[in-house]
Amino acid sequence: MNNITLRTTSTALQLHCSTCGKTHTIHEVQSVSTCCESALLVDYDLDLSIDKSELSNLANGMWRYESLLPVFEYANRVSMGEGMTPLISLRHTFRRFGFENVYLKDESGNPTGSFKARGISVAVSKALELGVETVVIPTAGNAGGALSAYGKRAGLNVIVVMPRLTPEPFKEEVISYGAELILVDGLINACGKMAQKIEEVKNAFNMSTLMEPYRIEGKKTMGLEIVEQLKWEVPDVIIYPTGGGTGIIGIWKALQEMEILGWIDSKRPRMIAVQSENCQPVVDALANKTINPDLYKPSVANGLVVPNPVGLTMITNIINVSGGKAISVKEEDIMLGIDDLANSEGILPSPEGGAVWAAFMKMLEARELHFKERIVLMNTASGYKYSGQ
Ligand SMILES: Cc1ncc(COP(=O)(O)O)c(C=O)c1O
Ligand SMILES: [Zn+2]
Numbered sequence: 001m002n003n004i005t006l007r008t009t010s011t012a013l014q015l016h017c018s019t020c021g022k023t024h025t026i027h028e029v030q031s032v033s034t035c036c037e038s039a040l041l042v043d044y045d046l047d048l049s050i051d052k053s054e055l056s057n058l059a060n061g062m063w064r065y066e067s068l069l070p071v072f073e074y075a076n077r078v079s080m081g082e083g084m085t086p087l088i089s090l091r092h093t094f095r096r097f098g099f100e101n102v103y104l105k106d107e108s109g110n111p112t113g114s115f116k117a118r119g120i121s122v123a124v125s126k127a128l129e130l131g132v133e134t135v136v137i138p139t140a141g142n143a144g145g146a147l148s149a150y151g152k153r154a155g156l157n158v159i160v161v162m163p164r165l166t167p168e169p170f171k172e173e174v175i176s177y178g179a180e181l182i183l184v185d186g187l188i189n190a191c192g193k194m195a196q197k198i199e200e201v202k203n204a205f206n207m208s209t210l211m212e213p214y215r216i217e218g219k220k221t222m223g224l225e226i227v228e229q230l231k232w233e234v235p236d237v238i239i240y241p242t243g244g245g246t247g248i249i250g251i252w253k254a255l256q257e258m259e260i261l262g263w264i265d266s267k268r269p270r271m272i273a274v275q276s277e278n279c280q281p282v283v284d285a286l287a288n289k290t291i292n293p294d295l296y297k298p299s300v301a302n303g304l305v306v307p308n309p310v311g312l313t314m315i316t317n318i319i320n321v322s323g324g325k326a327i328s329v330k331e332e333d334i335m336l337g338i339d340d341l342a343n344s345e346g347i348l349p350s351p352e353g354g355a356v357w358a359a360f361m362k363m364l365e366a367r368e369l370h371f372k373e374r375i376v377l378m379n380t381a382s383g384y385k386y387s388g389q
Contacts (some may be wrong), residue, residue: 005073011045012070015213018314026070029130031211039210039311041253042070042217046260055228060084062118062221068257069122070217076129078154080111082121083221087229087376093344097364098371103235105226106347106379112146112173114350114381115222119215119246120146123207126214128154136161136204138191140243140302141170142381147207148177159198161191165298169385187279188243189293189308209244210310216250223254226376227264234267236373239360241352241380242273242282242326243306245315252318269376271324273315274352274359279305280328285316301334301351303380333358338383350386353379 015024017033018041024030026042033040050067058064062083071077086109090102107115120143127135134157137147144160151158158179162171163186174181182198184191192208199206209215227234234255240247248271258264273282276299281291293307309315319326329337337354340361341347349357356377363369 005075008069008071008074008077009067010069010072011048011050011067012072013043013045015040016043029132029205030213031206039216039314040213042213044068044257046257050261052228052232052261052263062121062218062225065221065224068220068224070214071122071125071129073129076125078125078128078150079121080117080150080153082110082117082218084225085109087226088345088347090345090377099369099375101372101374102360102377103375104345104347104377104379105222107222108347108349108379108382108384112142112149113385114142114146115219115247116142116146116381117150118221119143119218119250120150120207122218123212123214124150124154124156127156127205132205133157134159134202134204135207136195136198136202137207138188138195140188140305141166142303142385143209144179145170145173145177148174148179151179152177157204159202159204161195161198163187163191163298163302166302167386169387187296187298188306209246216246216253219246219250220254220257222247222378223251224258226251227255227258230374232264233374234264235269235376237272237324237369237375238269239272239274239356239375239377241301241304241356241378242275242315243304244309245273245282245311247378247380248273248318249311249314252322268322269324271319271322272359272363273319273324273326274304274355275326275328276301276304276334276355277328277330279307280326281307281309281312282315282319283326283328285312286319286326299334299351300331301355303350303352304355327359327362329355329358329362337361341379342383347379348383349379350381350383352381353377353383
């Protein structure tokens with residue numbers, strides 16, 4: 001039988017070092033850059049004209065943007081229907097404040113119940129394309145669940161390293177998919193160290209945020225979708241629950257690529273990073289405070305607890321350039337935010353989504369938003385994932 005390989009329309013060319021720009025091949029397994037040990041980012045051939053009006057003829061998920069994704073062959077695509085999550089108007093709640101254009105990008109409906117499915121779908125597809133067999137990931141919960149599911153679907157061996165304090169449903173999820181679960185005393189930075197050891201001992205590829213070049217490409221699709229769903233208008237504000245920061249970096253990359261393609265102009269949203277007061281390195285870095293990762297504590301929003309984000313400089317640069325800011329919220333306000341969103345709109349968010357709601361309320365009270373602005377709040381995961389606790 002002939003082995004016919006069907007090529008996607010991917011225009012991916014190469015990777016470049018996020019610190020010095022040195023290019024790296026995309027046709028071999030890559031982790032961080034060989035020059036500066038920094039994150040590698042994918043370059044596309046954006047001189048090719050890609051017609052945005054044709055997108056609507058393509059499948060209704062994140063892979064409709066396949067030209068701007070790094071997977072070359074359809075056979076390697078590991079997909080379960082990620083993306084094209086709804087952008088829901090919150091007009092009912094905010095009309096009384098005079099705000100007509102507030103939206104919730106609700107990521108609950110992704111496979112495995114969180115936005116992590118996007119990045120993991122791309123990363124696992126690319127791992128398959130490059131012949132990786134065993135993968136390891138340090139995780140606050142959601143990424144581990146997603147990698148267990150997608151990795152198993154791709155026939156990979158999956159090892160997940162999680163803080164022992166993580167809520168039980170996240171551990172059960174990993175075990176259900178038959179992945180190996182390793183629990184660590186400490187936060188995700190301790191898990192990161194353990195994952196590096198496992199990488200060497202078990203010859204596993206490390207899927208840790210920004211140490212793997214393709215998760216960010218999947219996260220990027222959130223930015224593409226938000227703009228497409230707003231009929232190619234860039235919002236004025238995006239409020240995003242920030243841990244490792246790949247969402248913010250990915251959304252920003254999407255905006256840059258869309259501008260080069262001529263899909264949007266140079267307008268950018270103010271990027272607002274939301275953190276928990278228990279662990280707020282982005283807030284502290286922007287306030288020029290010295291960061292001591294050991295002083296940060298766990299939060300009910302476990303996805304936000306990344307004491308030492310690898311991409312901290314990239315995150316703070318984006319926030320500054322965008323004219324945005326970082327805000328931290330109290331644990332009790334995160335809990336109130338969950339109930340308030342559920343009560344007002346009938347959507348049960350993850351604690352990270354509750355934190356975003358709380359931050360939005362704080363900004364409203366401080367009059368930091370204008371009623372005419374288009375504002376997008378992100379709920380990154382489903383509250384149902386937490387209901388078995
Ligand atoms: C539900 C949820 N929201 C937000 C985050 C933080 O995401 P990012 O790495 O894009 O900052 C995480 C990360 O674990 C998460 O699980
Ligand atoms: Zn470099």
